[in-house]
Amino acid sequence: MFNTSLYASRRSRLISQMQRGVAVIPTAPEVLRNGDAHYPYRFDSHFHYLTGFDEPEAVLVLIAGAVPQSILFCRAKDIEREIWDGFRYGPDGAKEKFGFDAAFPIAQLDEKLTGLMGNQPALFHPLGAHAPWDDRILALRACVQAQVRSGITAPNEIHDIRMLLDEMRLIKDSDELGIMRRSATISAAAHIRAMRATRPGKMEYEIEAELLHEFRKNGAQAPAYTSIVAGGANACVLHYISNNALLQDGELLLIDAACEVDGYAADITRTFPVNGRFNGAQKDVYELVLSAQIAAIAAARPGAHWNEPHDTAVCVLAQGFVDLKLCHGSVEAVLESGSYKRFYMHRTGHWLGMDVHDVGTYKLDNNWRALQPGMALTIEPGCYIRPAEDVPQAFWNIGIRIEDDVAITAQGCEVLTEAVPKAVTAIEDLMRQP
Ligand code: GLY
Numbered sequence: 001m002f003n004t005s006l007y008a009s010r011r012s013r014l015i016s017q018m019q020r021g022v023a024v025i026p027t028a029p030e031v032l033r034n035g036d037a038h039y040p041y042r043f044d045s046h047f048h049y050l051t052g053f054d055e056p057e058a059v060l061v062l063i064a065g066a067v068p069q070s071i072l073f074c075r076a077k078d079i080e081r082e083i084w085d086g087f088r089y090g091p092d093g094a095k096e097k098f099g100f101d102a103a104f105p106i107a108q109l110d111e112k113l114t115g116l117m118g119n120q121p122a123l124f125h126p127l128g129a130h131a132p133w134d135d136r137i138l139a140l141r142a143c144v145q146a147q148v149r150s151g152i153t154a155p156n157e158i159h160d161i162r163m164l165l166d167e168m169r170l171i172k173d174s175d176e177l178g179i180m181r182r183s184a185t186i187s188a189a190a191h192i193r194a195m196r197a198t199r200p201g202k203m204e205y206e207i208e209a210e211l212l213h214e215f216r217k218n219g220a221q222a223p224a225y226t227s228i229v230a231g232g233a234n235a236c237v238l239h240y241i242s243n244n245a246l247l248q249d250g251e252l253l254l255i256d257a258a259c260e261v262d263g264y265a266a267d268i269t270r271t272f273p274v275n276g277r278f279n280g281a282q283k284d285v286y287e288l289v290l291s292a293q294i295a296a297i298a299a300a301r302p303g304a305h306w307n308e309p310h311d312t313a314v315c316v317l318a319q320g321f322v323d324l325k326l327c328h329g330s331v332e333a334v335l336e337s338g339s340y341k342r343f344y345m346h347r348t349g350h351w352l353g354m355d356v357h358d359v360g361t362y363k364l365d366n367n368w369r370a371l372q373p374g375m376a377l378t379i380e381p382g383c384y385i386r387p388a389e390d391v392p393q394a395f396w397n398i399g400i401r402i403e404d405d406v407a408i409t410a411q412g413c414e415v416l417t418e419a420v421p422k423a424v425t426a427i428e429d430l431m432r433q434p
Pocket residue numbers: 225256267350356380403
């Protein structure tokens with residue numbers, strides 16, 4: 001059952017923050033892949049957050065002020081096109097189901113928008129997100145300006161609507177957290193399936209196929225990002241996506257993969273032995289990354305600032321790198337010089353939501369912002385060791401990352417992805433099962 005009032009209340013909150021003016025928020029364009037084939041369509045996240053409407057060629061217009069209004073422009077009903085491409089709501093159907101004050105065919109956008117912009121003091125738009133839209137909206141504003149001798153004025157302020165929307169999306173409501181739990185649960189099941197399917201002699205893409213199977217079998221619409229299935233040395237390539245190598249006995253397999261459900265992403269990484277048993281060096285590095293990850297999760301609580309989980313993970317890793325003779329000198333010197341970055345060169349997490357790297361600033365007034373209930377983020381420390389003369393050979397080509405998704409609660413955080421095993425014994429037990 002579509003929750004009309006949820007989306008209407010998001011629009012009302014945005015309108016009251018605009019105070020006055022008109023907002024124009026288009027959904028994403030369809031993108032041609034080649035010939036007549038398009039990439040799978042994915043709506044714009046801001047547009048979907050405010051409407052729940054996922055057809056292409058649609059624009060939301062909001063009017064703030066004494067008489068607030070939500071107006072949708074969408075594809076007209078067209079039986080001929082619906083025979084080829086499927087159902088479309090049309091303005092009347094969309095107005096009824098999605099709860100807009102008015103809806104019009106998208107072909108009327110320019111004409112109606114010129115009228116709606118007239119005498120408005122401010123224009124709000126995702127500026128710079130899509131250059132053709134910037135050009136079109138500024139051209140329409142110029143048309144309004146041209147009516148000056150009729151006594152009509154054009155908006156003389158232009159704001160990036162994302163300043164307001166990003167802040168709203170940063171704090172997830174209970175409906176959003178419910179969807180995120182579903183995408184986390186399906187993604188977790190996919191990782192467990194992948195662990196069970198892995199053995200020496202398989203190809204990375206065979207394991208990728210297991211992940212995709214589990215996503216779709218459970219109703220996820222798509223992967224949230226291109227899956228990384230990286231055996232052995234490939235795990236030391238942070239954005240490895242070729243997924244076409246043979247999995248060999250004695251190597252680790254790093255999988256960073258998750259699905260999107262109803263517009264919300266999960267983001268999970270697990271690293272485990274291809275043959276089901278960690279060797280000594282692998283276990284040493286794995287236990288180190290795991291202890292950094294567990295400590296970082298404990299640091300993700302309300303009132304902590306954004307960087308506390310990262311700082312915590314880095315301290316644990318730096319101590320471990322010294323203990324394992326990967327880094328030399330005191331832990332303080334390793335932290336101070338940043339020499340740990342040779343093995344841990346990325347950050348410990350990012351906001352998570354409709355986008356896998358979700359919207360929201362990380363600093364306010366140049367200070368790391370405080371974590372608050374409803375914020376969702378990843379915790380994903382790692383260690384990537386390339387062969388080098390000054391590195392003990394047993395560690396060469398070990399690449400490990402462990403990534404979970406957490407939502408900040410009043411007490412601490414909820415780990416949305418905890419169903420995937422990550423303790424050494426839990427992984428080995430799972431992989432031993434027939
Ligand atoms: N999968 C993308 C990331 O972990 O940031």
